Amino acid sequence: MSLSRIAVLDTNVIVSGALKERSAPAVVIGAALDREIVIVVCPAIVAEYRDVFARPKFAKFRFPPAWFDRLLIDAMHRPDPVLAHPSDAPDPSDLVFLETAREVGACVVTGNTKDFPARVRGRVTVCTPTQYADWLFDPNR
Secondary structure: OOOOOEEEEOHHHHHHHHHOOOOHHHHHHHHHHOOOOEEEEOHHHHHHHHHHHOOHHHOOOOOOOOOHHHHHHHOEEOOOOOOOOOOOOOOHHHHHHHHHHHHHOOEEEOOOHHHOOHHHHOOOOEEOHHHHHHHHOOOOO
């Protein structure tokens, strides 16, 4: 698996990191806040993050989390990509994450790798937060 210190975080990673302080998603977000990795976003990704935070099921939580604005300030901001992938993706709304990663040579970190099957990911590396955190802190890397 070819990983990079540049990553695009799927929305589920942001939400999980906010809900579970000691989880692998929280470790990945912590690495971004410590500037050990660079997170890449585009307007469509930021809008999705904010839309998910506004869902009624998250009303009882303090969303967005306190670190969210800092994460966005530190992120590499890109324009929305041109979506050029097959429409047979399991979740076409996830293609913006894949195309953003492709444009900058980043990997996609997601809790739902099944939404990024090989037929749509091409050369973009897709991994789970646990795989990414393990790679980040592997002394033999």
